[in-house]
Amino acid sequence: MGTVSGACHPAGVTVADQIEDLTAALPAPPAGEDLQPVRDRLAEAAERAVALLDGHSAERALPLRLPKGRVLDLLSCERLAVARHAGPADGGGASVALLRGQALDRFVQHELHEGPVAHPLEDLLAMVHAEGDLDLGDELAAAGADLRLEPLAAAARDWAGTDPGWWPRTQSAVAVHLADGLVRCEGRIDVELGGPLTGRPSVVVEVKVGRPHASHLGEVTHYALLVALRDGVAPSLLARWYPGTSLAHQVVTLDTLDSAARRLADMIVSWAQLQAGRPATERSGPGCAWCPDADRCPSFRPPPDPFDTEPEEVPA
Amino acid sequence: MSAAASEGARRELAGRAAARLGEALDLALGDTFRATAKRPRDGAGWFDVSGHDLAAPCPARWSVAGDDFVLSTRTVAGALGRLALRERHPDEPPGAAVDRVAGDLFAAEADAFYIDWFEGLDRAGRAAVRAAATTWAVGALAAVGGRELRWQTTRRTCNVADRAVRLRGGCDALDRVARPEVLVVITGRALGDDAVRVRAGFEALVDGMPRRQTVDRVRMGSAASAVTRAFPVTEELLDAAIGRVAELAAYRAVPDSAPAVPGRWCGDCPQLEVCPEGSALMAAGGA
Ligand code: SF4
Ligand code: SF4
Numbered sequence: 094m095g096t097v098s099g100a101c102h103p104a105g106v107t108v109a110d111q112i113e114d115l116t117a118a119l120p121a122p123p124a125g126e127d128l129q130p131v132r133d134r135l136a137e138a139a140e141r142a143v144a145l146l147d148g149h150s151a152e153r154a155l156p157l158r159l160p161k162g163r164v165l166d167l168l169s170c171e172r173l174a175v176a177r178h179a180g181p182a183d184g185g186g187a188s189v190a191l192l193r194g195q196a197l198d199r200f201v202q203h204e205l206h207e208g209p210v211a212h213p214l215e216d217l218l219a220m221v222h223a224e225g226d227l228d229l230g231d232e233l234a235a236a237g238a239d240l241r242l243e244p245l246a247a248a249a250r251d252w253a254g255t256d257p258g259w260w261p262r263t264q265s266a267v268a269v270h271l272a273d274g275l276v277r278c279e280g281r282i283d284v285e286l287g288g289p290l291t292g293r294p295s296v297v298v299e300v301k302v303g304r305p306h307a308s309h310l311g312e313v314t315h316y317a318l319l320v321a322l323r324d325g326v327a328p329s330l331l332a333r334w335y336p337g338t339s340l341a342h343q344v345v346t347l348d349t350l351d352s353a354a355r356r357l358a359d360m361i362v363s364w365a366q367l368q369a370g371r372p373a374t375e376r377s378g379p380g381c382a383w384c385p386d387a388d389r390c391p392s393f394r395p396p397p398d399p400f401d402t403e404p405e406e407v408p409a
Numbered sequence: 410m411s412a413a414a415s416e417g418a419r420r421e422l423a424g425r426a427a428a429r430l431g432e433a434l435d436l437a438l439g440d441t442f443r444a445t446a447k448r449p450r451d452g453a454g455w456f457d458v459s460g461h462d463l464a465a466p467c468p469a470r471w472s473v474a475g476d477d478f479v480l481s482t483r484t485v486a487g488a489l490g491r492l493a494l495r496e497r498h499p500d501e502p503p504g505a506a507v508d509r510v511a512g513d514l515f516a517a518e519a520d521a522f523y524i525d526w527f528e529g530l531d532r533a534g535r536a537a538v539r540a541a542a543t544t545w546a547v548g549a550l551a552a553v554g555g556r557e558l559r560w561q562t563t564r565r566t567c568n569v570a571d572r573a574v575r576l577r578g579g580c581d582a583l584d585r586v587a588r589p590e591v592l593v594v595i596t597g598r599a600l601g602d603d604a605v606r607v608r609a610g611f612e613a614l615v616d617g618m619p620r621r622q623t624v625d626r627v628r629m630g631s632a633a634s635a636v637t638r639a640f641p642v643t644e645e646l647l648d649a650a651i652g653r654v655a656e657l658a659a660y661r662a663v664p665d666s667a668p669a670v671p672g673r674w675c676g677d678c679p680q681l682e683v684c685p686e687g688s689a690l691m692a693a694g695g696a
Contacts (some may be wrong), residue, residue, distance in 0.1 A: 156599070180694050199537070206508070206543070207536035216533035223534035224541075225481030257502040262544040266597070268633035274601025279633065290547075290555045291502075323635045324551075 108298075109255040111340050112286065115330055116294045123347045124326035131347075131354040132322065135278075138358035139271030142365035147275075154368035159361060161280035164315060165308055167360045169380035171373035172392075174364070176385040187232055188383070189239050194302045195229065196242055197336065198283055200249035201300050202263045205284075209250060213242035245302070248336030259286040259293060267319040276361055282316055287329075294329035295320065301335050308379070309333050311356070317345045318353040416622065419642075423617040426647040427570070430614070433655035434572050441662045442573040452575070456661050460579040460594075460611055463653050464604045469686075470678050472660040472667035477679055480526040482541035487595070488562065489527075489538065490545035491581055492518050495560040503546035507539050518562055548632025549581065549595045558582035558593055567615045574658065578615035581630075590625040592616055593637070600638040605629050609640035610650030617642070 139157075146154050166174035187195075196213075199220045203210050210216045214237070221230045233240065255261050261284060268279040283300040287293035297320055299313050313331045321327035327350060332342040343349070367373055375392035382396035448455055456474060465471040478484065489511060490503075496517060497506040510517040514524050521527075527538060565578040584591035592612050598605050609627040617623035623642045630637040640646055660667035673695065675687035682688070 202540045203533060203536045206504070206539045207532055210533070216531075219531050219533035220537040223482050223530055223537040225479055225483060257505045260502050260504060260547055262504065262547045263540050265544050265548060266633035268599070268631070270599050270601065270634060274599045277599055285547075288551070290550055323633070 107254050108251050108334060112296055115342055119294060119329045119344060122327040122329045122345050123350060127347060128321055131350050134354045134358050135271055138361045139276035142361050143272045143275045145365045145369050151369040155275050157276045157365055159278045159364060161315060164360050167363055168311060169378055170376040171367060172375045172386060173380040173384045175367055175373045189236055192233055192236050193240055196240060197245045197302050198300055200246050201252050204249045204252040205255055205261050210246040213246040245336060260291045261286050267323050269319050269322045280316060280319055289324050296330045297328045298332045298334055301333050305341060314349055314353040318350050321350055419623045420621055422623045423621050426614055427618050430651045431570060433651050434569060434658055437655040437659035438662045444571055444573045448568060455573040455575060457575045457577050458654050458657055459577040460608050462657060463607055463611055466672055466674050467670040468660045468667035469669035470680060471657060472664035473680060475679055480523055482538050485523045485538055486541035486545040488523060489542035491560045492562045493546050495562055504543040507542045507546060511539050551635040552595055552630035552632045552637055553593060558584060565615050567618050576615045578612055580612050580616060592624050592627045593630060595630045595632055600629055600631050606640060607649045607653050610646040613642045614647055614650050
């Protein structure tokens with residue numbers, strides 16, 4: 094699959110340099126009619142899902158929404174997905190890891206649009222306040238030094254020098270609506286570069302704190318599918334950026350898209366079945382760590398240490 | 410249909426829509442909200458209906474006058490993004506155009522509603538706004554397939570005859586070639602939603618009443634799915650908007666008639682403290 098993961102990059106090699114190199118001689122990505130089988134597969138799943146719900150008491154679940162987070166939850170554990178849909182994860186706010194992820198997203202944004210972050214916490218709070226998210230601002234301020242922001246801000250310097258000709262944009266929305274809009278698969282991409290209007294290949298980058306994990310790979314291939322269906326042409330390059338390492342990247346093939354489409358089709362039908370009353374299955378795993386039902390689920394297992402796994406394969 | 414006949418038909422459509430809106434508001438408002446003088450600068454005694462209000466999820470919240478508009482990246486991204494697209498040089502990356510206009514907002518748009526807020530932000534806050542505006546601008550261009558449009562930076566308004574009611578449009582662009590036949594509006598909603606159809610009718614109404622002639626089509630665009638959907642302007646489309654405006658007006662005229670519909674929007678509702686439904690929802694852990 095051409096994945097390079099976790100390698101420290103040589104000093105001075107920016108993300109921009111890597112993207113220029115990686116996209117210099119890529120094969121043409123799947124496009125147009127190539128994508129029809131993928132579209133058909135999802136359309137069929139969406140029709141099945143709507144048929145399960147339409148005209149029954151479960152009809153209130155329409156339109157059926159599958160944001161990226163729900164797809165990942167379903168892949169992890171159905172009961173987790175149902176529990177998170179029913180209410181907030183807990184009353185205690187976001188974890189430090191989650192807050193660090195939010196910080197890193199913004200430091201990359203800052204680097205792309207304004208240059209280096211000068212005062213990590215101050216600048217982060219200024220960005221979050223401009224976004225009007227006062228609750229997140231309070232959580233970040235309360236976490237303070239626990240966030241260890243300096244290394245994240247320094248790592249974001251890797252994004253310096255990105256050519257504006259790539260039309261870099263952050264937190265861009267992507268959506269695929271199926272069955273006349275009754276099934277909606279949606280997400281937000283950390284960084285998009287290039288694409289049909291730019292004259293350059295399309296590149297999707299997910300910004301990640303910490304070490305590589307199987308779910309990250311599932312996430313980017315899910316985005317590749319949504320972008321392919323949105324633009325009518327798949328991204329040429331999928332990448333994950335972990336601070337201080339080279340881009341973990343892969344070229345998008347029809348197989349990548351087909352496997353992501355099979356997974357998403359299964360999740361669409363599963364979510365419809367769950368909304369129609371099928372009991373959720375339980376599958377212990379990393380999700381137990383943030384599951385709202387952890388204190389009452391018989392299948393709960395203390396989550397494995399994510400540092401023990403170094404996955405390279407998309408889960409089937 | 411010849412061009413002249415077409416224009417005549419569109420004039421008739423606008424005239425009939427204005428008359429039907431007047432009738433619908435007579436029913437909804439009765440003797441309340443009659444315009445007895447020119448609208449004061451601060452809008453006191455009047456109420457506005459914007460495209461955003463049409464999708465107000467809780468009638469009880471809408472029924473109480475109050476300005477809960479907050480300046481943030483979310484509410485400013487589109488305005489700055491449209492300004493950048495309007496000023497963009499051929500082949501200039503949208504992000505570079507955003508940076509250029511944001512670098513000297515007074516020169517680009519001295520009366521932008523967000524100018525004082527933006528200029529008061531520090532470097533990082535402005536970076537967040539420019540990032541959001543760039544994403545908006547690229548998404549908008551993708552939705553319309555890169556087509557050259559006249560991006561609009563000022564919003565149309567239309568005072569309803571004899572009523573203390575102002576309609577505030579949110580058209581993002583006009584078709585450069587067919588002007589004024591097509592209005593383009595970028596929406597975050599799925600294009601199949603009925604709310605999108607109502608919004609299209611509303612934009613046609615706000616544009617068409619002052620000009621006494623409707624456009625041919627309103628094209629709604631979705632950045633997230635990079636598509637547009639055209640809504641031909643018909644009596645039916647305009648009626649959908651008129652019906653919704655009248656419904657909202659009736660809630661304002663008789664606030665007790667407006668049901669409370671709690672949901673995730675309760676969190677920032679100014680009435681939360683005095684609203685039993687919203688308080689109950691929050692006590693139960695939110696939506
Ligand atoms: S505790 Fe673990 S197994 Fe149980 S529902 Fe939550 S994620 Fe699933
Ligand atoms: S608190 Fe909620 S239910 Fe009550 S008026 Fe506000 S939005 Fe409506």
